[in-house]
Amino acid sequence: RSLLLRACLKKYDKSNLHLNAALEIIKVICDACPESLRKENKNGCLPLHIAARDSALEIVKLLLEKYPEAVRHANNKGILPIQAAAAWGGKSPEFCRVLIESYPGSERITGAKGSQLLHLACLCNTVNTVEYLYKLHPDAINVADARGYPIDFAIAGLKIRDSPMTAVNVVKLLLECNSKMALQELNGRSLLLRA
Structure with missing residues (x-):
């Protein structure tokens, strides 16, 4: 797994201190190695897939800002980030809202x-x-x-x-x-x- 994928897998406590630090780490990784945004894991998931199901919403927004095309990337099973968010999505409709706004029409996929x-x-x-x-x-x-x-x-x-x-x-x-x-x-x- 790439460093960015590992950072997105972390379960960040919702305190501002930890979340802000996590965002900074992910920004540093993205800036130092932009291709890490396109790096798939063995299942074909991009960091956005991982963040859409397990991370903080702010991380999803950051990844979308850095690599907006990721919202249309299907993993090896054909799962898009919006589908990961709908199934798990940090247990909040905001994950779906942000991804659907980035991929209009995806609510009908x-x-x-x-x-x-x-x-x-x-x-x-x-x-x-x-x-x-x-x-x-x-x-x-x-x-x-x-x-x-x-x-x-x-x-x-x-x-x-x-x-x-x-x-x-x-x-x-x-x-x-x-x-x-x-x-x-x-x-x-x-x-x-x-x-």
């Missing part, structure tokens, strides 16, 4: 298995992120990929979330947005049977 950003957010992200992405692309709530609708992803999130209540709150939000989702069938099975 479909992944390799047919999932959209809303599917990814329903699985792992916050209620606020799910609500933000729903408002950007409300039709996504009725799109099923190979594994189900966004609400199926929210239910699956019960098993992987730190707080299972977040999954419950995401399901509530989705049903408030479209109560008819409770009647959607997938492979002949109702939502209640899938839960």
Whole structure:
């Protein structure tokens, strides 16, 4: 891994002192070695992919400023930074907002298995992120990929979330947005049977 990738992998505590120091370190690395912004890890991820899922928002903004084209770079699995942000994104809708502003139209991107950003957010992200992405692309709530609708992803999130209540709150939000989702069938099975 490059030095820049390793710096982006760090979990920075949210204190201004640590974050400011981290930003300065990343700026120094980018200025000393601009090609490090284009250096992929073994999975084809650029520093922006890593920062979009794990770092502070300020680091994402800095990387976008230094190498804006990174927002359109897919890794070896076809995952764009916006998809990483939707799935994990520091658990804040701001990660998605910044990346979508840098790549207009990316809120409608479909992944390799047919999932959209809303599917990814329903699985792992916050209620606020799910609500933000729903408002950007409300039709996504009725799109099923190979594994189900966004609400199926929210239910699956019960098993992987730190707080299972977040999954419950995401399901509530989705049903408030479209109560008819409770009647959607997938492979002949109702939502209640899938839960």
